Amino acid sequence: MKPVYITHTSAVSPQHQDGIQLFHPLVTDTHGVLRAIEPDYTTEIPPMQLRRMSRMLRMGVYTGMNCLKRSGIARPDGIITGTGKGSMTDTEKFVKELSEYQEASLNPTPFILSTYNAINGAIALQTKATGYNQTYVHRGSSFEVSLYDAQLKLHTAPEPQHYLVGCFDEMTSEYFLVKSKIGYWKADRDSSRPLWQQSGSPGTLAGEGAAFFMLSNSNAGAIAGIHAIQTAYKTPLTDIGREAHTLISRTGWRPQEIDMLVLGVNGDERDLPYYEALQQSFPDTLPILGFKHLCGEYETSGGFALWMLCQLLDGHTLPDAAWYRRPEGQAFRPEKILYYNHYRGLNHNLVLLSNAPVGTR
Amino acid sequence: MEDLKVTLKQQIIESLNLQGMKPEDIDDNAPLFGDGLGLDSIDSLELMVLLERNYGIKIEDAREGRSILASVQTMADYIEANRKF
Numbered sequence: 001m002k003p004v005y006i007t008h009t010s011a012v013s014p015q016h017q018d019g020i021q022l023f024h025p026l027v028t029d030t031h032g033v034l035r036a037i038e039p040d041y042t043t044e045i046p047p048m049q050l051r052r053m054s055r056m057l058r059m060g061v062y063t064g065m066n067c068l069k070r071s072g073i074a075r076p077d078g079i080i081t082g083t084g085k086g087s088m089t090d091t092e093k094f095v096k097e098l099s100e101y102q103e104a105s106l107n108p109t110p111f112i113l114s115t116y117n118a119i120n121g122a123i124a125l126q127t128k129a130t131g132y133n134q135t136y137v138h139r140g141s142s143f144e145v146s147l148y149d150a151q152l153k154l155h156t157a158p159e160p161q162h163y164l165v166g167c168f169d170e171m172t173s174e175y176f177l178v179k180s181k182i183g184y185w186k187a188d189r190d191s192s193r194p195l196w197q198q199s200g201s202p203g204t205l206a207g208e209g210a211a212f213f214m215l216s217n218s219n220a221g222a223i224a225g226i227h228a229i230q231t232a233y234k235t236p237l238t239d240i241g242r243e244a245h246t247l248i249s250r251t252g253w254r255p256q257e258i259d260m261l262v263l264g265v266n267g268d269e270r271d272l273p274y275y276e277a278l279q280q281s282f283p284d285t286l287p288i289l290g291f292k293h294l295c296g297e298y299e300t301s302g303g304f305a306l307w308m309l310c311q312l313l314d315g316h317t318l319p320d321a322a323w324y325r326r327p328e329g330q331a332f333r334p335e336k337i338l339y340y341n342h343y344r345g346l347n348h349n350l351v352l353l354s355n356a357p358v359g360t361r
Numbered sequence: 362m363e364d365l366k367v368t369l370k371q372q373i374i375e376s377l378n379l380q381g382m383k384p385e386d387i388d389d390n391a392p393l394f395g396d397g398l399g400l401d402s403i404d405s406l407e408l409m410v411l412l413e414r415n416y417g418i419k420i421e422d423a424r425e426g427r428s429i430l431a432s433v434q435t436m437a438d439y440i441e442a443n444r445k446f
Contacts (some may be wrong), residue, residue: 047380051379051380052377052378052403105413107407108407112403343402
């Protein structure tokens with residue numbers, strides 16, 4: 001399948017986002033959670049809409065609208081998003097009110113906004129975009145499935161088109177507490193050490209964020225190309241390396257052309273073997289970019305990874321702490337990249353990306 | 362009645378999350394929908410929930426609701442006449 005191209009990005013994450021503030025200062029976790037740094041939402045969302053939106057809605061709509069603004073595209077041909085949980089704040093509020101008011105006298109707003117496609121709807125209303133509009137809720141593959149759908153749609157489009165593709169998930173106190181009871185989060189976290197140096201115990205860091213991308217089937221102004229996407233459920237540990245190599249061959253690449261890995265290592269000893277298995281099928285000198293120590297673990301953390309990769313490909317220098325295995329030289333720009341991320345050993349995602357073709361920017 | 366209107370305005374501001382607005386910014390007789398506060402149909406549902414939760418008033422007829430929710434004054438008048446608590 002032909003590649004699709006990322007032309008613009010926007011993100012709200014636990015790290016600083018823009019210009020000289022990119023990743024500076026680096027934000028580390030406190031009490032096992034990395035919370036998103038929220039921007040001034042009024043720059044992208046009208047006040048009368050903003051008042052009704054919960055935190056997740058604000059983050060998602062802001063990021064989507066900001067990505068559109070940066071791209072200069074007023075109305076995308078399609079809007080595709082992925083989320084693991086949607087707006088948890090609204091879901092929790094609605095469920096609590098169901099109980100408190102005994103299923104009577106319920107506010108409609110939390111219910112409306114707890115639906116997964118509320119952010120897509122809000123962006124579509126604000127931009128008057130009446131084209132393809134889809135939200136995927138496939139747990140740890142939600143974002144990657146959205147990318148795949150965008151690739152399919154753009155592949156079949158006869159003329160240049162632009163799709164707004166994004167993801168969002170939030171960490172509420174309630175959700176954090178519930179998941180901590182079943183061992184999701186690292187109990188012995190020492191935030192003075194990188195997360196991957198603490199992979200000898202179960203649990204990881206909680207995180208949240210939103211990331212949006214403008215995808216096109218035209219390479220004009222491209223930052224990166226997405227060549228292949230593969231999602232799978234419960235891939236056996238022994239098959240991970242083979243699956244990656246098969247995907248590379250199917251794309252017409254050779255494994256030795258891969259010059260960088262992006263891995264979702266999260267410090268959980270139960271999740272580490274999959275990443276180790278993939279690493280073992282590539283040279284042990286390849287630079288490896290990590291991301292969950294910067295954004296935390298959540299179903300759509302792959303959005304943050306892709307956003308961070310785009311910053312690198314766009315000429316920004318990533319902090320040393322971002323690298324799991326550092327490249328030689330500050331000016332390192334990879335050409336062919338393999339991204340592998342899995343969520344709790346269940347949802348496995350492989351994406352092949354490239355630096356933008358010469359002369360497209 | 363004056364105390365009720367101030368309380369009601371406060372409840373409207375909180376319920377509809379009208380950020381930066383104070384009770385004195387809402388005119389008793391200004392329309393809540395359209396040109397006045399600019400509220401919409403979802404807000405009308407929120408206001409009906411507000412009346413039910415705080416005053417025990419249940420509005421069953423949508424047409425009746427439209428006149429009750431016309432302004433703070435019409436809401437206060439209806440509450441005075443029909444409140445359960």
